Amino acid sequence: MVDVRAMLAAARRRRQALGSFNVFNLETVEAVLAAAVARRCPVIVAFTERMAADFDLEAVALLVRHRAAALPISVGLHLDHSQNEAGILRALRAGFTSVMYDGADIPYEEKVRRTRAIAEMAHAEGLCVEAELGHVARGSRKGEVLAEPSLVGDFVKRTGVDIVAVAIGSVHGLKAGEAHLDFGRLRAIRRETDAHLSLHGSSGIADAELRRGIREGITKISYFTAASRAASLAMRQTWGSGRDVPPYAVLSIAARRAFLAQVEERLAVYAGRRGR
Ligand SMILES: [Zn+2]
Structure with a gap:
């Protein structure tokens, strides 16, 4: 496993x-992992804390570390959208190399205080730290709060985080083209800080806008929804073939292949090669 901060600097x-x-x-x-190897790209495997009831953090870490040790690419392991210190501590002990603290709903000053404490704890163990400013909504614009550029510099200086997830118009869970990035806001944020900027909700943004976002300083992109949809579709098609289909064919072959193809395509776009 490689330091995610070094991976971001290289990007x-x-x-x-x-x-x-x-x-x-x-x-x-x-x-x-297979998609990243096929594209010869470094990659971050991200695990959202709310999934931990079904696939525990320690099992994820063992699996990813075991696989990554044998691969010719850099692999980071990231805890996504953690809402509490306990989850971050658990990820740190399990061997994650990066953590995101999502203090979405708490007031600014308290968020600064809690984020700084988490950053100090994680940095002492050599982990990369991401926090969110503004709020990237889920499913619709309800609850969206765009990142305030003037706060970003202050937030990074006072918390010491490595990556700021900036709410600049994307929404978790949409289809490509359903949301647009606010490039004026991105530029204003860029002027305020040298921290890495990350984009969540990228499935809703068309590739041309993603490429422009990368040119204008986004160095980490989180992706899930479109790959998840592609896997669901592949599973339905496999079940629907009418034959006696074993779960292996649905999960281990159809779903895995569809997910892999989406990730490969995204890696090409993020690396500035041709994509959707
Ligand atoms: Zn997210």
């Missing part, structure tokens, strides 16, 4: 973005 030098892909089981971990 910035190459004017690319590092892909961070959410996984929820064995097949999705295998798909993300």
